[in-house]
Amino acid sequence: MNTNRLSKKITKALNEQMTKEAHAAQIYLSYGAWAVGQGYAGIANFLFRHSHEERNHMMKFMEYIQERGAKAIVTAIPAPPADPTSINNCFEKVFQHEVDNTSAIYDLVNLSHEERDWATFSFMQWFVKEQLEEETLAQSLMNKIKIAGGEGAKAEALYNLDKDLEKTPDEGKKAEQAKEE
Numbered sequence: 001m002n003t004n005r006l007s008k009k010i011t012k013a014l015n016e017q018m019t020k021e022a023h024a025a026q027i028y029l030s031y032g033a034w035a036v037g038q039g040y041a042g043i044a045n046f047l048f049r050h051s052h053e054e055r056n057h058m059m060k061f062m063e064y065i066q067e068r069g070a071k072a073i074v075t076a077i078p079a080p081p082a083d084p085t086s087i088n089n090c091f092e093k094v095f096q097h098e099v100d101n102t103s104a105i106y107d108l109v110n111l112s113h114e115e116r117d118w119a120t121f122s123f124m125q126w127f128v129k130e131q132l133e134e135e136t137l138a139q140s141l142m143n144k145i146k147i148a149g150g151e152g153a154k155a156e157a158l159y160n161l162d163k164d165l166e167k168t169p170d171e172g173k174k175a176e177q178a179k180e181e
């Protein structure tokens with residue numbers, strides 16, 4: 001008896017999004033490694049914590065695919081993009097990445113609506129809400145660097161920003177809790 005409750009198209013799209021989340025984890029990891037090299041331990045810490053959160057997103061997709069009786073396919077993860085050229089550039093890249101990810105999430109919502117797969121549609125609502133939070137977080141990074149002076153931020157402002165981000169609460173815990181719900 002076939003117990004797979006996902007269509008081929010939805011399975012493919014969910015698997016692709018699972019890989020995208022793994023890619024996001026790699027992106028934040030690589031930006032964090034870059035920040036360490038630049039001496040920004042606080043910003044690096046923030047980026048590493050966020051990498052962990054992206055990995056939780058990946059697991060959420062994997063668990064859902066399996067819960068619905070389909071096959072989760074773990075593939076190679078594309079390499080992260082080039083290192084940022086500055087903290088300003090780093091935060092711009094983070095913001096753009098999150099906007100692009102929101103588009104990918106919306107495509108999945110559309111597809112599940114088209115196929116009248118209401119279970120997947122409902123599952124995806126968590127990510128719609130999550131992307132709203134992620135974009136807000138990325139926007140707040142943009143605001144912080146803007147106030148610090150943007151591309152021309154002075155060392156003292158960057159020092160303070162680094163200290164500030166070391167303590168900035170992120171959504172890591174929340175994502176972990178949601179995974180357990």
Ligand code: FEO
Binds near residue numbers: 101
């Ligand atoms: Fe998994 Fe940053 O979105």
